[in-house]
Amino acid sequence: MLNIGKLTRAMSLLALTCSAQVIAEASPPVPSSPREIIVASCSGCHAQNGEGRWFRISDQRKTPEAWQMTLVRMELVHQAKFVDPAGGDSQAALRTLVKYFADTQGLAPAESAPYRYILEQELNTIEQHDTEQFRTMCARCHTGARVALQRRTEDEWRNLVHFHLGQFPTTEYQMMGRDRDWLGLALNEVVPYLNEHFPLQTDAWQQWQSASRHNFEASWRVVGSMPGRGAFSGTMVTAAKGDDHYSVAFNGQFEDGETLEGSGSAVVYTGYEWRASLKLGDTRYRQVLASTSDGGELTGRMFQREHSEWGLRMQAVRDTGQSSVLAVQPGHLRTGSEGSLRIVGTNLKGDVNLGPGLKVLETVSRDKDQVLVRFRAEATAAAGARAIKVGAVELADAITVFGKIDRLAVEPAYAVGRVGGNEGSQPAVQAIFEAIAWGAGDDGQAGTADDLRIGPVTAQWSVAPYTEQAVQDQDLRFAGQMEKDSGVFTPAAAGPNPERKYQTNNAGNLKVIATIEQDGKPMQGDGHLMVTVQRWNNPPIR
Ligand code: HEC
Ligand code: HEC
Structure with missing residues (x-):
């Protein structure tokens, strides 16, 4: 339970210097340096901690989005103001600080690479956590990626734990908190784990800081x-x-x-x-x-x-004048079929070569960045991913040749849609599905590790109740509409629905079914859709 001792401890972590904010004299109208903005905006609460170093600020690294979240928290929770002593506006001062911290205390490309889904807002990603303890202790209110996209000293990981309990005392008595000594485990087991996996000093960051910077014009x-x-x-x-x-x-x-x-x-x-x-x-x-x-x-x-x-x-891809093949659309074709392909690239020159068993019948159109061809695939063309060539340049695994579809999968396999609108502030969040065709692979057995991913195919879509409870609650009737031809599910309106049992929301637990026809026979794949209530707090890193 929350006690004052813990709270005081969390608060005292911050050196409250009690000095008035240092506002520089009116200076010429050049925007202030980040340092001047920090002195003016932060030094009232954050003590200088060595040359150019600040208590609580300098021993952590994170993404631009995470810096923005921390700084916005300073404003919302601690009433910090972003002050540009040269008189610039406060939003510009905030942007200057986000840029400065992301540049000087950011992550190396290799450090952010495994967790980009959260920055990219791929919100149906199912995370895999290293340990069950990390999942229940840290990745139950927000994603594990929010944590893994930071690097800190051990002290700063510890301060973060105290901040959580000081700011969100419910952490301890929520589910997965009240059944254990949350603070003890967090300090004694999770902090050392974080310090080992996500330390402040890394070779990757050391090297990235001295790597050359590019002009992106x-x-x-x-x-x-x-x-x-x-x-x-x-x-x-x-x-x-x-x-x-x-x-x-x-x-x-x-x-x-x-x-x-x-x-x-x-x-x-x-x-x-x-x-x-x-x-x-x-x-x-x-x-x-x-x-x-x-x-x-x-x-x-x-x-x-x-x-x-x-x-x-x-x-x-930067156009440097060189020839390159970047994609073939669609990315798959069936043996024994005829059709058209768009080959996308830069400065494409020369003949299109689709490899053995695939014949270019006609070049429908071409310019330097794309070629449209009609092809015929022999019935005997080898199945699998293959390279294609335009002139002298080649793209590996450009296209997947398949004999037949052996299995259909729905992606994402599990998605969340959210009710919305109805005069509320949050719009409905749609769920968008794709039907992914798979071939059996060399072993001839569908559903095994060597299955061949063919790619997205056009399907017909429907939904069904996922459980018996969903049947009873008539989720199918209330939760929203699946677009038959596109796989796009639009959840129903937000708010209590007087027509439902207990006037509940238009939530629902649905099975998503994709159907295709192959050689006159239907084939189905399915996924799972949970239609739930709105998210009110949608920060850039969930
Ligand atoms: C009014 C006091 C106050 C001001 C002004 C203030 N902070 Fe803070 N800051 C705090 C407190 C309290 C904490 C610890 C609790 C927390 O993390 O919210 C903190 C924590 C932090 C942390 C650590 C967060 C973490 O996740 O561990 C950073 C970084 C930070 N502040 C940066 C800044 C910067 C940059 C400024 C100036 C733009 C600033 N603060 C201005 C009070 C302040
Ligand atoms: C009870 C819910 C809850 C639990 C459990 C939880 N967090 Fe958080 N965490 C939050 C909230 C809410 C914020 C957002 C604070 C803000 O407004 O910026 C946050 C923010 C963060 C941040 C970003 C802080 C910053 O300013 O850079 C990190 C990193 C983090 N948590 C790590 C952890 C770790 C590590 C654990 C496990 C020891 C953990 N969280 C457990 C709710 C939780």
Whole structure:
């Protein structure tokens, strides 16, 4: 239970220097340096701890999003103000600090790589945790990624535990808290574990700090795909505005010809964390991309700001004048079939070679960035992923050839949709499914480790009650609507529903069924959809 002793301990961790905030004299109208902003905004509570070092601030590293969350907490919980002594506005001062901390106390690319799903807002990801203790102690209120995307000294991991209990005393008497000595376990077992796995000093960060930084002004070729919409190709043109800021023009289209076009701006943090805000058509998008270490590629996800469930998994490749093949759309074809393929790349020259058993019948159109061909696949063409070539350049595993589909899977296998709208502040969160075809692989048995992933296929969609309880509660009737042709589920309106038992919300527990037809026979795959209530607090790292 909460006691004053613990609370005082948590609070006393902070050196409250009690000095008035140091506001510099009116200075010439140049924006203040990060250091000047820190002195003006933070030093009232955070004591200077050596040259350029600050108590509680300097012994941790994290992503730009995490710095933003910490700083916004300083404002919301501790009433800190972001003060630019030169008179600049406070939001600009906040942005300067986020950039400064992300650059000087960020994560190396290798450190953020395993957890990018949370930055990219892939919210249906099912996390795998190293230990059951970490899951129940730390990854039950928020993701484990929120933790694993930080590096701290052992003292700072310990302070974080005290902060949790001081700020959220319910930690101890919630489920998975009251059944154990939460604070004792956190301090004696979890802190050493975190210090071992996520220490402040690492070789990766040491090396990244001295790695060369790139200029991201370029022309980029974009390829990707958006679940619910299909394959995409386009271009992105960026122009440097100084201090790692860029303007962005974005333009491209989906397979069906629908375009996505507009512009915006970007900031590069820590030398590789690309964050852009774009307005494409009438919709605001956010790009969360990471650069490769040579600066030649940006990969990640571009999602709608208000509906992060809608996102394009994308790769942007710098056009350096070299020829490259980046994607083949669609990414699979069946032996014995005829059809068309779009080959997307940069500066494509020469003949298209699809490899043995696949014949190019006709080049329908071509320009330097894409070639559209009609093909015929021999019945005897070898199944499996294969490279394709345009002129002298090749893309490995560009296309998957299959004899037949042996199994259908639904992705995500488990998704969460949320009721919304109905005059509330939170819109409904849709659930977007894809039907993924699989082949049996060499052993001829579907469902074994060597199965061949063929890729997304068009399916017909329906939902059914997942449990007997869902039948009783008529979840099918109340929880929302599945779009038959697209796999997009739209949850029903938020709020108590007088027509339901106990006037409950339009929540539901549903089975999601994808059906395809192959050689006149139906085949099904299924997934699980939980329709639940709104999330009211949606920080950039959940
Ligand atoms: C009014 C007092 C106050 C001001 C001003 C203030 N902080 Fe804090 N700060 C705190 C307290 C209290 C804590 C410990 C509790 C917590 O983490 O919220 C803290 C903790 C922190 C931490 C550690 C968070 C963690 O997750 O371990 C960082 C980093 C930090 N502050 C940065 C800043 C920066 C940068 C500024 C200036 C923009 C600032 N603070 C201004 C009171 C303040
Ligand atoms: C009772 C729920 C709960 C539990 C359990 C919990 N957290 Fe948190 N944690 C929170 C909340 C809420 C915040 C957000 C604070 C804020 O507003 O920034 C948070 C924030 C964090 C942050 C970001 C802090 C920052 O400013 O950078 C880290 C890192 C973190 N938690 C790690 C942990 C670890 C490690 C554990 C296990 C020892 C843990 N959490 C257990 C609720 C919880």
